[in-house]
Amino acid sequence: MIEVRNLTKRYGNRIAVDDLNFTIGQGRIYGFLGPNGAGKSTTMNIMTGYLAPSAGDVLIDGVSIVDMPEKAKTHIGYLPEIPPLYSDMTVREYLSFAAELRKVPRRKIRERCDAVMADLSLVECADRLIRNLSKGYRQRIGLAQALVHEPETLILDEPTVGLDPKQIIEIRELIKKLGKKHTVILSSHILAEVSEICDTILILSGGKLKASGSPAELTKGQSGAIAVTVTSPADEKKILAALSPKLSKGQVRFSSDPAGLVRAEITIGEETVRNDPELASDPRRFVSGLLAQASCPYYSVEIMESSLEKIFLELTEEQETAAERKAAAEPENGKEAGE
Amino acid sequence: MRAVYKKELRSSFTTMTGPVAIAVMLFIAGYMFRTYNLANGLSSVIYAVFNSSLIFYFVVPILSMRVFAEERRQRTDQLLFTAPVRLIDIILGKYFALVTVFAVPVLVLCTMPVVLRPSGGSTPALDYAGILVFFLMGCAYLSAGMFISTLTENLIVSAILNILFVAVTMMIHNAYSMISGTVFTSMIFFVVLSFLIGIAVYAMTGFYWLSIGVLTVLAAVSLILSYMESGFITGSAEKILGILDFYSHFESFVYETFSLTDIAYFISAIAVGIILTHTSIVRRRWN
Numbered sequence: 165m166i167e168v169r170n171l172t173k174r175y176g177n178r179i180a181v182d183d184l185n186f187t188i189g190q191g192r193i194y195g196f197l198g199p200n201g202a203g204k205s206t207t208m209n210i211m212t213g214y215l216a217p218s219a220g221d222v223l224i225d226g227v228s229i230v231d232m233p234e235k236a237k238t239h240i241g242y243l244p245e246i247p248p249l250y251s252d253m254t255v256r257e258y259l260s261f262a263a264e265l266r267k268v269p270r271r272k273i274r275e276r277c278d279a280v281m282a283d284l285s286l287v288e289c290a291d292r293l294i295r296n297l298s299k300g301y302r303q304r305i306g307l308a309q310a311l312v313h314e315p316e317t318l319i320l321d322e323p324t325v326g327l328d329p330k331q332i333i334e335i336r337e338l339i340k341k342l343g344k345k346h347t348v349i350l351s352s353h354i355l356a357e358v359s360e361i362c363d364t365i366l367i368l369s370g371g372k373l374k375a376s377g378s379p380a381e382l383t384k385g386q387s388g389a390i391a392v393t394v395t396s397p398a399d400e401k402k403i404l405a406a407l408s409p410k411l412s413k414g415q416v417r418f419s420s421d422p423a424g425l426v427r428a429e430i431t432i433g434e435e436t437v438r439n440d441p442e443l444a445s446d447p448r449r450f451v452s453g454l455l456a457q458a459s460c461p462y463y464s465v466e467i468m469e470s471s472l473e474k475i476f477l478e479l480t481e482e483q484e485t486a487a488e489r490k491a492a493a494e495p496e497n498g499k500e501a502g503e
Numbered sequence: 504m505r506a507v508y509k510k511e512l513r514s515s516f517t518t519m520t521g522p523v524a525i526a527v528m529l530f531i532a533g534y535m536f537r538t539y540n541l542a543n544g545l546s547s548v549i550y551a552v553f554n555s556s557l558i559f560y561f562v563v564p565i566l567s568m569r570v571f572a573e574e575r576r577q578r579t580d581q582l583l584f585t586a587p588v589r590l591i592d593i594i595l596g597k598y599f600a601l602v603t604v605f606a607v608p609v610l611v612l613c614t615m616p617v618v619l620r621p622s623g624g625s626t627p628a629l630d631y632a633g634i635l636v637f638f639l640m641g642c643a644y645l646s647a648g649m650f651i652s653t654l655t656e657n658l659i660v661s662a663i664l665n666i667l668f669v670a671v672t673m674m675i676h677n678a679y680s681m682i683s684g685t686v687f688t689s690m691i692f693f694v695v696l697s698f699l700i701g702i703a704v705y706a707m708t709g710f711y712w713l714s715i716g717v718l719t720v721l722a723a724v725s726l727i728l729s730y731m732e733s734g735f736i737t738g739s740a741e742k743i744l745g746i747l748d749f750y751s752h753f754e755s756f757v758y759e760t761f762s763l764t765d766i767a768y769f770i771s772a773i774a775v776g777i778i779l780t781h782t783s784i785v786r787r788r789w790n
Contacts (some may be wrong), residue, residue: 234589
């Protein structure tokens with residue numbers, strides 16, 4: 165379990181992490197989501213003991229990373245944004261070094277290295293120099309290094325950045341697998357990634373925690389409304405007529421798509437959703453059913469995933485403008501605080 | 504400490520640094536040995552060793568420029584500093600690896616008196632004392648070089664600062680008379696020193712006004728002292744310059760005086776380098 169308490173980090177007069185508080189439980193995948201410069205990497209660097217906080221503390225299984233760093237660090241495996249690899253070593257040499265550094269008992273080092281190399285499909289390149297390996301391999305070696313001492317918690321900073329789509333999928337699968345045995349905390353600025361892999365999302369912006377919860381909780385917490393998009397070759401009137409038995413005109417917004425089809429964005433209000441559990445469980449069926457009854461042709465009916473995206477944008481934008489306003493109002497105070 | 508030591512030593516020999524540093528040292532020391540002992544028939548190797556101190560200009564930057572600078576540049580320091588290892592163990596592991604590489608050619612120097620033995624007249628005690636001080640001086644340079652490598656992630660800057668440091672400590676004895684010769688030059692020296700201390704205070708604490716205050720007080724004190732205690736100020740200038748004077752502490756061995764003070768001097772220099780390295784890294788964590 166990791167408790168982050170009143171964590172603050174200042175760089176000169178810039179506040180990178182601002183009074184952050186959260187608790188991370190056991191055995192799940194957590195995602196830090198936020199735009200670039202939101203304080204994700206800084207928070208992770210403090211949680212792993214690489215940087216010291218300006219104020220506050222991080223407790224790892226009750227052990228403070230500030231007061232007892234050697235003890236606290238044994239529970240953590242860390243993959244920084246750029247994997248910390250020595251390019252003049254072979255994969256096996258590097259992993260043995262990482263294991264020895266992490267206090268793996270001497271007689272278990274070989275066994276542990278073999279195990280992580282097998283887990284991460286690195287066996288075939290065990291004796292190759294890291295310098296000669298591709299980015300995808302390097303990322304996996306970085307993961308292997310973080311896993312070699314069997315930590316309870318894995319902290320991964322932007323684990324999929326710079327990989328090709330196939331490698332991204334591989335790494336995501338791997339993280340999901342790891343999430344069954346370890347607590348995984350990863351950061352990303354890609355919403356789709358976080359909502360796909362993580363059980364719990366922590367949205368960071370301007371160094372503050374803006375929201376946290378499961379993807380479903382986050383979208384529900386904001387509003388119970390569901391948005392569905394229909395593309396159809398029929399005209400607007402026909403679509404409206406088809407939907408009219410259950411939906412009013414105000415709930416539908418029309419636009420045209422590049423192919424000349426009509427796009428209808430249907431917002432189904434919170435009240436309607438709550439009164440109709442069938443609709444809540446499958447809104448697409450509800451909408452397509454209405455269209456079919458009226459023999460209105462349609463090509464697609466989709467739930468707008470953008471609802472989480474909207475929340476994310478709202479939260480982060482609001483934060484940025486607030487921070488800017490604050491910075492503009494009191495530039496001198498910030499400087500003194502930095503000293 | 505063991506893990507870091509082994510890794511550093513390995514990488515010294517899988518990259519070019521170790522072999523190049525050793526080759527340069529052996530070449531220069533061998534040349535000096537040939538010139539003084541074999542060609543000119545001196546019985547003591549002390550002059551050869553003394554003149555070999557030229558190698559510090561090459562070897563110190565080669566060995567120590569990358570120690571922490573490279574880790575920082577490649578971001579591998581994130582692996583080291585997030586491992587459950589004390590910082591001092593990482594520093595000592597790296598330092599002992601440097602010393603080990605440096606010890607290889609020094610061991611070769613140790614065979615020189617043995618080679619001279621059959622031709623008679625060798626003074627092994629003096630020779631080995633000279634080699635010991637040479638070794639300690641090298642260790643002091645490596646410790647200072649390690650500190651310098653924490654200041655930048657640019658290897659070139661690190662190497663140049665290293666060479667500058669060797670140059671200053673080897674040549675400063677020539678500047679004594681120039682700086683502490685008159686009250687006026689001593690005063691200038693102290694004012695400049697006050698500025699340097701002010702800058703150092705700012706770099707270490709980040710308090711702008713504190714550093715200005717320290718600077719002003721120190722500069723004022725040096726001005727007042729130069730009017731009231733001119734003898735004191737010229738003497739102190741020489742003493743302060745003497746702190747950096749590696750050369751004179753080494754030189755005394757050539758005149759066949761084994762002095763524990765000089766040995767203690769180099770050992771303290773090693774300790775200061777290690778402490779500064781530690782401070783510098785800790786400070787960067789807090790910034």
